[in-house]
Amino acid sequence: MIRYVLRRLLGLVPVLGVILALAFTLMRLAPGGPFDQDRAVHPTVKAQLEAKYQLDKPLPVQFLAVMGSYLQGDLGPSYRYPGRSVNEFIAAGFPVSLQLGLVALSFALLFGLLAGIAGAVWQNRWPDHSAMGLALLGISVPNFILGPILILIFSLSLALLPAARWDGPSHMILPGATLGLVYAAYVARLTRGGLLEVIRQDFVRTARAKGLPERLVLFRHTLRAGLLPVVTFLGPAMAGLFTGSLVVEKIFNIPGMGPYFVDAALNRDYTLALGVVLVDAAFLLLANLVVDVAYAMIDPRVKYA
């Protein structure tokens, strides 16, 4: 098992390299540069800026230089914010996005699992219909609609929760719900589906035949196997949740990592954009690894040599 994980981790390095090379190339293909603005900057000044950040060197040389400093843990200086490093931006934004992601994940699991289990246990009865109806609604309403609606109800009308900002636990509820409810809907549908498939299998019938109470059948046998699809979904979903959401962080003015990538790409802040790609990609790859390991732990049928 440990050897398997180590082998997978080693395999991540070339994958990351390829992702970074692609991102780097695509960014440089886009017209315009970091120092272009409304008021034309004088060519001497622009040349000076480009020399300062080594943007005047051939692209492959620049890429190798970037990779070299990455190996030393230095993600480079931001071009748009002189005197600020990409490390600083990520250190400021990542913990915030992680917090928001955890709150959202809690929402997703709490509501998703409850609704999914209710749907499977009372299949085709009213709890099932209402839970799945809500889940369908959750999947169909995008968060840029849900967020303002929640703000309208809970902040502007009822004045219960803050409309935006990030200054304590009360500020986490609305954005956490906005971000988490869509995931809750998926979790609910996957849980229900997974459980229903397992519930008809022989080992569950055996458990019942042994005379186990229904509660134990559900929690000890059915859930463990039935949750595999949810785990599969949660891996990449967690990577997405923890690295920030552009829309939710903008709507609620949360200083997380969500808007970094789009803003950096629009500003041609190459180093910041590439730094975010690195973090996002590393997270996604790791999350997938965690999912594979979790399989082995949950499902006795899965084994890694």
Added chain:
Amino acid sequence: MGWRLLLIAGALLASCTCARSDPEAYFGSARRMHPPGTLFFNNGAEPQSLDPGLVWDSAGNELVRELFEGLTRYEPRTLAPEPGIAERWEVSPDGLTWTFHLRDAVWSDGRPVTATDFTYAWTRVLDPLTGAQYANMLWVVRNGEAFTRGKLRDPAQLGIRARGPKTLEVRLEYPAPWFLELTAYSPFFPLRRDVVERHGEAWTRPEHIVTNGAFRLRSWRLRYEIELEKNPTYWDAQDVALQRVVAMAIDDSRTALRLYQTGTLDWLGANGRVPPESEPFVRGFRDYRTALRLGTYFLWLQTQKPPLDDVRVRRALNMAIDKEAIATRVLKAGQVPLTHLVPDALLRETTGYVSPKGDGFDPDQARALLAEAGFPGGKGFPVLHYQYNTDEAHRQVGEAIQSMWREHLGIRVQLYNMEYKVHLDRMQAGDFQIARGGWWADYQDPSSFLEQLRPGSAQNHARWDSAGYGQALERGLRAVDPSERNRHYAEAEAHLVREVPLIPLYVYSYSDFVKPWVEGIHPNNRHLHPIRAIRVVGSP
């Protein structure tokens, strides 16, 4: 698609929250949330920098102006320059040599502000190694341009000299009557050489920065908020009412409006804006403010490429646009249509400048001109490409013009929505036909608008090369007598309205919200409101 939905949703929300538009009512909470002496406002974005020499975005300038002070500062109502660090000054009869006498002002660490703080700061901005994007603002100083271009290496040749610790002598390239406005602007602020050199690029962090303005930097949370506190060592500290100012970096205008509504924000801020789709619902409230801005929205025409190299075609396009309809029926936020580049009505009081009138809306004449150019009824006219950067309002203006040209001239236009940097890149390369443009003046003078079309200027996206224009501009620049200057500038602008390298559309306006307990934010044509003059009074 997603963003359009978002707009619709925003409009729906705005309509349900603001249905009670009563002229006596305030928008949202009229209860003060924050302690006395504090102001919370939206600064619109994370400032690029708080280094006066490097900053060029509006979010940064807004704060740098409060942290530092130049020779002059803006009078809050009229924005006329008034004595700042300079107590008084003299100017030579030819308008070229200025002598500033500094007052006994000190930095936030107690050291005196001296003339060498100015010579150091100005030389640093002009030095090409600094990479200051606003270096050309200082080219008004003798030899400034040559120094930035690297043609001249000795800073002693620059027209800046400290004649003693409290006397600064500045020699200019040309008499610039607006020079005292420039000295109230970030690149002209003094700097402490020892602080900059000791801390390098990190000198603007709260723990290192030393300032000489009305406020000090207390804390800086990246992409979230910056906190200023009153600077007790400021020379005019007795007139600064606010003890604490929090500038939030909220880039979503709908979020900012909601925070204003719930009372978190006291002021929407000069860099905030009312979301266009909310405009109709919020206009009636008592705390809504609107005013014209010293800026023009126009279309660049690439004059080097056919068919726009023909002045008759350019004039026809201009005359076939009903600008009144664009201002009053498409945008509906107080914009005023224009037939010339300079919004002269806003400059009349300060400069007395009057623009020559350009062609008005005249579809018949437009058709005649197009026929004369060889395209009767638009026949044989190629499809025109019209590009704009992503923005709902730019799209609406583009679509309105597209349909006007089709209706009045019988020509077809293809609209191209572009990301901002791509839009800029195309314009700078001259690789376009028609491009949305706009210009906000840096100072109250027609030249701030007219200089951008100077032949050979990198800003002249039209690539319009008119010798008459360039000469008139040059004469205006050298003239000392105000009425003579105005005459030369009017002559230059007459070339412009005759040859139409750009089609002026309207004067910008701005909308703002200010809570009833905030005083000292006066409407003005640059939407510039010194925070040192703002005070917060008891709830209504």
